[in-house]
Amino acid sequence: MKKIAIIGSTGSIGTQSLDVIRQHSDLFEARVLTANNNADLLISQAREFKPDAVVIANESKYDYVSEALSDLPIKVYAGSQALCDVVEMPSVDVVIAALVGFAGLPSTISAIKAGKTIALANKETLVVAGELVTGLAWKNKAPILPVDSEHSAIFQSLTGEGKNKIEKILLTASGGPFRNLGQEELAHVTSEQALKHPNWSMGAKITIDSATMMNKGFEMIEAKWLFGVSPDKIEVVVHPESIIHSAVQFEDGSVKAQLGVPDMRLPIQYALSYPDRLHLEASRLNLFDIGALHFEHPDFERFRPLKLAYNAAHKGGNMPCILNAANEVANLAFREGRISFPKLSEVLEITMQTATFSATPTLDTYYDTDVEARRIAEEFCQ
Ligand SMILES: NC(=O)C1=CN([C@@H]2O[C@H](COP(=O)(O)OP(=O)(O)OC[C@H]3O[C@@H](n4cnc5c(N)ncnc54)[C@H](OP(=O)(O)O)[C@@H]3O)[C@@H](O)[C@H]2O)C=CC1
Ligand SMILES: CC(=O)[C@@H](O)[C@H](O)COP(=O)(O)O
Ligand SMILES: [Mn+2]
Numbered sequence: 001m002k003k004i005a006i007i008g009s010t011g012s013i014g015t016q017s018l019d020v021i022r023q024h025s026d027l028f029e030a031r032v033l034t035a036n037n038n039a040d041l042l043i044s045q046a047r048e049f050k051p052d053a054v055v056i057a058n059e060s061k062y063d064y065v066s067e068a069l070s071d072l073p074i075k076v077y078a079g080s081q082a083l084c085d086v087v088e089m090p091s092v093d094v095v096i097a098a099l100v101g102f103a104g105l106p107s108t109i110s111a112i113k114a115g116k117t118i119a120l121a122n123k124e125t126l127v128v129a130g131e132l133v134t135g136l137a138w139k140n141k142a143p144i145l146p147v148d149s150e151h152s153a154i155f156q157s158l159t160g161e162g163k164n165k166i167e168k169i170l171l172t173a174s175g176g177p178f179r180n181l182g183q184e185e186l187a188h189v190t191s192e193q194a195l196k197h198p199n200w201s202m203g204a205k206i207t208i209d210s211a212t213m214m215n216k217g218f219e220m221i222e223a224k225w226l227f228g229v230s231p232d233k234i235e236v237v238v239h240p241e242s243i244i245h246s247a248v249q250f251e252d253g254s255v256k257a258q259l260g261v262p263d264m265r266l267p268i269q270y271a272l273s274y275p276d277r278l279h280l281e282a283s284r285l286n287l288f289d290i291g292a293l294h295f296e297h298p299d300f301e302r303f304r305p306l307k308l309a310y311n312a313a314h315k316g317g318n319m320p321c322i323l324n325a326a327n328e329v330a331n332l333a334f335r336e337g338r339i340s341f342p343k344l345s346e347v348l349e350i351t352m353q354t355a356t357f358s359a360t361p362t363l364d365t366y367y368d369t370d371v372e373a374r375r376i377a378e379e380f381c382q
Pocket of ligand 2: 148149150172173174175176200209210211215216264
């Protein structure tokens with residue numbers, strides 16, 4: 001039995017992880033569940049899965065959760081430090097890192113230091129501090145298994161390839177809901193339109209990131225750290241159907257890809273069952289129904305955040321951390337209707353030019369950078 005902590009169990013990845021556990025209750029059990037604000041969902045998840053512990057990060061909701069679970073032998077904790085403590089519990093083997101944003105970094109680092117297996121959905125952890133996080137994982141023998149669909153596809157394509165050299169990674173992108181819009185039209189798009197992803201149902205932050213293609217830029221950086229491939233060898237391929245989840249080209253020219261319907265339960269389950277595959281009760285890919293698959297080059301001008309991610313990756317140091325912080329601020333500002341779609345890219349660019357650069361950041365540098373870059377980005381969102 002694998003004992004699992006889901007950090008962010010009330011989110012899109014968290015609830016789909018629980019569905020996988022529900023389908024395989026003979027193999028997996030949820031021992032820790034956590035939420036930020038959604039106390040009611042956390043309580044109902046706890047009643048169903050009976051974990052050892054739950055955390056409600058928003059401390060003002062502690063009494064409410066604690067009272068609601070008082071008839072069960074479940075420990076209730078509150079606050080962000082508790083997220084770091086619960087992942088270290090001896091009763092946990094695997095930590096599903098399913099928080100969104102920089103907020104996911106501390107608990108993922110704690111889990112790595114405790115030598116747990118990490119099923120990583122929180123890509124921002126690797127965007128912000130990829131070198132440090134992968135170094136710690138190596139030192140503490142804590143495997144990082146990708147949950148992000150593209151990285152799971154790359155990981156699956158690399159399985160069995162040993163030390164065979166990667167010539168190129170083909171990182172597929174849906175292109176988002178604005179793929180066919182010109183600059184003029186992009187100036188007037190709304191957050192409501194951006195929140196309608198063509199193929200995936202996900203949390204709000206990543207859905208906006210898909211619309212700006214910041215998501216693909218972050219995934220390029222995530223792939224760099226997970227697979228040790230330079231950004232120059234990671235090519236973004238716009239593939240509107242989201243059926244090919246990504247591919248690897250080897251030095252003999254052979255290309256291996258992983259295909260499937262867009263359903264995150266598949267990569268989540270693979271990260272939990274690796275190296276085995278398990279039955280998944282879900283719909284199946286039918287190529288006859290799909291008929292044709294399409295591919296395009298990305299447009300780095302209309303989707304400037306993708307270009308900025310390559311710039312940040314080449315610059316290195318704390319630059320991706322600056323970009324991430326600016327994006328968290330600008331993403332929210334766009335979602336709340338405070339800035340336009342083109343302004344979002346401007347906020348990223350100006351913050352990258354203004355925040356203090358460090359070529360050799362430590363963990364403390366990342367925390368300081370996050371604070372400084374958020375302050376700068378907030379000013380430009382006014
Ligand atoms: N959704 C998807 O299909 C995919 C997501 N990912 C990545 O996975 C991660 C999670 O995404 P997603 O599930 O969509 O996000 P959601 O917004 O749906 O869920 C986020 C989860 O984190 C909790 N949370 C948010 N902020 C905090 C905080 N400051 N402190 C403690 N808990 C917090 C939320 O709690 P509450 O519910 O109480 O607010 C919720 O449980 C992201 O990094 C995303 O990029 C990657 C590939 C696909
Ligand atoms: C499901 C998943 O992994 C998302 O990251 C998804 O890929 C987003 O789609 P885009 O390709 O539009 O960014
Ligand atoms: Mn993805």
